[in-house]
Amino acid sequence: MLNKYPLWKYLLIGLVLVLGIYYSLPNLYPNDPAIQVRGASAGLIVTDVTLNKAESVLEEANIEYFGGEVQGQSLLIRVTSNKDQLLAKAALQKGLGNDYVVALNLAPTTPSWLTALGGKPMALGLDLLVVFTS
Secondary structure, three states, X not given: OOOOOOHHHHHHHHHHHHHHHHHHHHHHOOOEEEEEEEEOOOOOOOOHHHHXXXXXXXXXXXXXXXXXXXXXXXXXXXXXXXXXXHHHHHHHHHHHHHHEEEEEEEEOOOXXXXXXXXXXXXXXXXXXXXXXXX
16 A cells, blocks of 8 residues: 655654643543632741641541642642532631631642643633733
8 A cells, every 4th residue: 555645744643643642631630629728918837737727627527538738838638529628618717717718729630640741731711810920
């Protein structure tokens, strides 16, 4: 069988397909419902002590969570469902007081090997404002 096109065109099509698959992979992993906690003022630093206090508040309220981590100046706590997310937000606002801002968030579940290669899920909607302003 005789090829109608040169080899470089087939290689270019293959390269475009591989790059398209690579950039779409992070979007295949669903986000976890999460709670984000930040200090209400710039001087209030979120540390492991804040994480321990937030975890004890969630345990007292019998709210299931499966991960908490300090990320820079904020704290991210992953919960199991959207219902638990709303309950956790209310409990943390009450338990931590007015010194902290508690917000609903979605935490990406992209594997570490993919993020190490630079893969991030696509930001949709109002998240685009964060990309352009930061």
